[in-house]
Amino acid sequence: MTEQFINFVSIQLYKDKQEALYVQLYDQMRELIVTGKLSHGYLLPPVRKFAKFLQINAGTVMSAYKQLEKNGYIFSRAGSGSYVAELSSVVDNEDHDDKEEEIDAIEILSPKFDDKYINLASIALNPDLISVEAFKKVLIEVLDRDQGYAFGYQESQGFYPLRESIAEDLKRYGVKAEASNMQIISGAQQGIDIVAKALLNYGDYVFTENPTYPGAIAAFRSRGAKIVEISMEEDGIHIEELEEKLRKFRPKLIYVMPNIQNPTGSSYSITKRNRLMGLARYYNAIILEDDYISELNYGKEPMAPLKAIDRDDRVIYLKSFSKIFMPGLRLAFLTMPQRLIGKLLAIKHNSDISTSGLTQRAFDLYLRKGIWHEHITAIRKMYLERFKLTLAAIEEFLPKTVQCVKPQGGLSIWLTMPAGLSAKVIVEEARKRQVLITEGTPFFPRQAVDRHIRISFATATPVEIHNGVHIIGSILK
Numbered sequence: 001m002t003e004q005f006i007n008f009v010s011i012q013l014y015k016d017k018q019e020a021l022y023v024q025l026y027d028q029m030r031e032l033i034v035t036g037k038l039s040h041g042y043l044l045p046p047v048r049k050f051a052k053f054l055q056i057n058a059g060t061v062m063s064a065y066k067q068l069e070k071n072g073y074i075f076s077r078a079g080s081g082s083y084v085a086e087l088s089s090v091v092d093n094e095d096h097d098d099k100e101e102e103i104d105a106i107e108i109l110s111p112k113f114d115d116k117y118i119n120l121a122s123i124a125l126n127p128d129l130i131s132v133e134a135f136k137k138v139l140i141e142v143l144d145r146d147q148g149y150a151f152g153y154q155e156s157q158g159f160y161p162l163r164e165s166i167a168e169d170l171k172r173y174g175v176k177a178e179a180s181n182m183q184i185i186s187g188a189q190q191g192i193d194i195v196a197k198a199l200l201n202y203g204d205y206v207f208t209e210n211p212t213y214p215g216a217i218a219a220f221r222s223r224g225a226k227i228v229e230i231s232m233e234e235d236g237i238h239i240e241e242l243e244e245k246l247r248k249f250r251p252k253l254i255y256v257m258p259n260i261q262n263p264t265g266s267s268y269s270i271t272k273r274n275r276l277m278g279l280a281r282y283y284n285a286i287i288l289e290d291d292y293i294s295e296l297n298y299g300k301e302p303m304a305p306l307k308a309i310d311r312d313d314r315v316i317y318l319k320s321f322s323k324i325f326m327p328g329l330r331l332a333f334l335t336m337p338q339r340l341i342g343k344l345l346a347i348k349h350n351s352d353i354s355t356s357g358l359t360q361r362a363f364d365l366y367l368r369k370g371i372w373h374e375h376i377t378a379i380r381k382m383y384l385e386r387f388k389l390t391l392a393a394i395e396e397f398l399p400k401t402v403q404c405v406k407p408q409g410g411l412s413i414w415l416t417m418p419a420g421l422s423a424k425v426i427v428e429e430a431r432k433r434q435v436l437i438t439e440g441t442p443f444f445p446r447q448a449v450d451r452h453i454r455i456s457f458a459t460a461t462p463v464e465i466h467n468g469v470h471i472i473g474s475i476l477k
């Protein structure tokens, strides 16, 4: 026996056992890896030689390797073989109790608020600021115009004129979209879900920023996919870490928010946008760009989507109208890379047949009449004031040891507590004093970091923001 097989002498395979040979081999190799007998970076024997040593078919070894790779225990490099992966990066779905995390995510997605609280948690537009009258007018116009057709089954891909008006609107951001590669969806959450269904199978890798949006974590987990998280920096994703992990895991999908990331508020620098695109191209990954709020950009620099620099059609651009308009309308869209159109259309159709036709028709008129842009201009102006007020209150009331990175826009501020302070405790204490803030832990896909809170100014009035931050300051002090 050669040196090469010394680590595998313990492997015993029985043809008469109930389990298939490749499953037996998988289990025993997995055991060698988790017990550290084969460590990170160990080069596994080539399939044919190993099969000869074990006196089984090469196909059996191949199947075991494939399963190990799928579950993150090994990774392969083209032309050089299969290696043992870093165990800390393995999320073994069998051992993972997701139930509690799923409940956390649902709480974050649809929290219940009570009037007696100062609400610094929700990032949805204050219902009092929604221009109901303007929407009522377009609704009546649609009903007069389309009569019963407004209530018929809608084309699953979406109301064609709406897709056209959105495509037209996207031109101003440098995005070349067409009605034919656009899918109207019932909220961005559905978009994430259908992309996950189209691209991710059990055991596949998906990359996310760390921290990231909990609804995406839940959607990827529901596919049995393994989340590999990449740290966030002030100017976007950590590129070196991304590159290193791309080399190792070869994900099918990278989920990012290059503009005003949720929850950190960071926006990617131009350099990072270009590097991300280059790496995705090299490692052949699809990017899901979630743009949930870039209209609320308070900086001087315009915020073009990543999609605007997508030369080889690998970015799925996902845009929600919830945060800046009416979350209850359940309206969003995604642009589809040519090669994914068929798949995404089918999954959307199987999911809910179509997004409400009445809503789409009304929103189309809203866009065509220019009311949408008037609305955006008005709320941007108002939120800029609240943004400044929130920053001023943070400066005035919170200890200097609390880190606050000023975002370029959005509806919330992400704060980092000094070491030793539990964000969970602060959130709980604030609740007791009738201030609601969002705890940071559910935004971390794997290892929750209990040092962050997110303060939002979407719903609270200026006086409430001032008083709420004051109360948080007194808790911290």
Ligand SMILES: Cc1ncc(COP(=O)(O)O)c(C=O)c1O
Pocket (backbone or CB within 6 Å): 186, 187, 188, 189, 190, 213, 215, 257, 262, 290, 292, 320, 321, 322, 323, 327, 331, 332
């Ligand atoms: C980053 C991000 N993406 C998607 C969504 C879901 O949005 P929608 O209401 O359009 O489903 C949210 C909601 O909070 C979000 O924060």
